[in-house]
Amino acid sequence: MTQWIDVTTHGQGLYEITRTLTNLINENSVQEGLCTLFVCHTSCSLTIQENADPSAQADLERWLNRLVPENDALYTHTCEGPDDMPAHIKAALTATTLSIPIHQGRLVLGTWQGVFLWEHRHASHRRRAAVSIISE
Amino acid sequence: MTQWIDVTTHGQGLYEITRTLTNLINENSVQEGLCTLFVCHTSCSLTIQENADPSAQADLERWLNRLVPENDALYTHTCEGPDDMPAHIKAALTATTLSIPIHQGRLVLGTWQGVFLWEHRHASHRRRAAVSIISE
Amino acid sequence: MTQWIDVTTHGQGLYEITRTLTNLINENSVQEGLCTLFVCHTSCSLTIQENADPSAQADLERWLNRLVPENDALYTHTCEGPDDMPAHIKAALTATTLSIPIHQGRLVLGTWQGVFLWEHRHASHRRRAAVSIISE
Numbered sequence: 001m002t003q004w005i006d007v008t009t010h011g012q013g014l015y016e017i018t019r020t021l022t023n024l025i026n027e028n029s030v031q032e033g034l035c036t037l038f039v040c041h042t043s044c045s046l047t048i049q050e051n052a053d054p055s056a057q058a059d060l061e062r063w064l065n066r067l068v069p070e071n072d073a074l075y076t077h078t079c080e081g082p083d084d085m086p087a088h089i090k091a092a093l094t095a096t097t098l099s100i101p102i103h104q105g106r107l108v109l110g111t112w113q114g115v116f117l118w119e120h121r122h123a124s125h126r127r128r129a130a131v132s133i134i135s136e
Numbered sequence: 137m138t139q140w141i142d143v144t145t146h147g148q149g150l151y152e153i154t155r156t157l158t159n160l161i162n163e164n165s166v167q168e169g170l171c172t173l174f175v176c177h178t179s180c181s182l183t184i185q186e187n188a189d190p191s192a193q194a195d196l197e198r199w200l201n202r203l204v205p206e207n208d209a210l211y212t213h214t215c216e217g218p219d220d221m222p223a224h225i226k227a228a229l230t231a232t233t234l235s236i237p238i239h240q241g242r243l244v245l246g247t248w249q250g251v252f253l254w255e256h257r258h259a260s261h262r263r264r265a266a267v268s269i270i271s272e
Numbered sequence: 273m274t275q276w277i278d279v280t281t282h283g284q285g286l287y288e289i290t291r292t293l294t295n296l297i298n299e300n301s302v303q304e305g306l307c308t309l310f311v312c313h314t315s316c317s318l319t320i321q322e323n324a325d326p327s328a329q330a331d332l333e334r335w336l337n338r339l340v341p342e343n344d345a346l347y348t349h350t351c352e353g354p355d356d357m358p359a360h361i362k363a364a365l366t367a368t369t370l371s372i373p374i375h376q377g378r379l380v381l382g383t384w385q386g387v388f389l390w391e392h393r394h395a396s397h398r399r400r401a402a403v404s405i406i407s408e
Contacts, residue, residue, distance in 0.1 A: 033406070036235045036237060040245065050360060056357065056360050063344075063361050067339075074202065075195050077191035077195045089196060092183050093230070094364055094365070097184075099308045099371050101402045102404075110313050110314070113312065130237045132235075132237035134169070134170055134406060135272075136404070136405070138374075172373060176382030176385065178382070204335075210335060211331050212331055224331075266375065268371075
């Protein structure tokens with residue numbers, strides 16, 4: 001059964017969902033399989049990044065904001081606000097879906113890997129990701 | 137059984153394949169599971185983007201063309217034409233594979249999400265994507 | 273059962289693992305299914321690229337190094353060396369996970385497609401990727 005993770009975001013940034021995802025896996029009895037996360041939006045995305053030092057996440061966010069600035073004269077799709085078209089571009093450059101193997105009942109995440117929903121818009125949004133868990 | 141989606145492209149741009157993919161899912165009896173799309177080329181790619189307003193797709197295409205221009209003095213791989221190396225870079229920055237959960241017999245795509253094959257070359261090409269459908 | 277691919281890297285670059293992955297598939301009896309590769313690190317990544325002409329891989333590497341240079345004044349996460357923050361950004365722009373359908377006992381890779389672990393750091397590292405193989 002597909003399950004859902006709901007995240008209320010309050011502006012741009014990385015929102016960690018590792019624990020929420022881990023809890024879903026723990027409630028499930030799959031020992032060997034595959035967990036796939038899919039975010040149902042085109043102005044936020046997913047990423048797996050270092051979760052130990054917040055400065056890495058802050059730099060990542062600021063670097064991408066500089067690469068894809070608002071108010072670029074190139075944009076014609078401006079009717080949804082100055083942060084909308086940059087959000088679509090950022091989503092295209094990062095991930096809409098992530099698949100993580102499950103081994104011995106746990107996600108095979110490395111020591112420093114966290115799973116994040118990456119909000120690219122300024123206003124608060126209610127974001128939804130689908131989680132599929134498949135047994136081998 | 138792996139199925140195939142064939143797309144004939146006529147120059148750079150986003151070619152929507154949402155309906156083709158949806159039809160494959162409908163023909164299949166899987167109610168809960170996972171659909172994975174994989175494009176068998178290194179000079180085109182896949183993306184999930186807003187499919188309501190064509191201006192978003194046009195901006196995305198123009199933005200990526202500006203980030204990865206042709207005739208960059210850095211390129212040494214030029215034997216296949218000026219659009220070939222930019223195409224490989226664009227493919228590396230976007231997606232070769234996408235996995236979308238199936239819930240109640242349908243892909244869990246959000247309201248504004250469309251699935252696109254993204255052609256990065258100028259000449260016409262016959263492109264092929266493999267579709268794997270797995271039941272939970 | 274999740275399997276593992278270990279790669280010892282010696283500096284930045286693309287390390288091809290196509291044959292290692294193909295051998296894992298061959299040892300397995302799955303005829304139709306899905307192979308998912310997941311790299312357990314945040315300073316290296318995965319990509320599918322042309323494996324025929326090494327100049328394409330070299331250009332890809334140099335292009336990304338120019339886009340994400342070391343010693344950028346923007347970085348505050350510098351405690352792990354000048355190549356660490358660029359490595360995290362490069363990982364976010366490329367792939368941590370790849371899913372490739374299996375058809376008739378083989379990965380559906382196109383003629384020119386190779387699977388690579390992409391090392392973004394200078395020092396030697398022992399890198400690990402998990403491989404999940406699921407039968408349809």
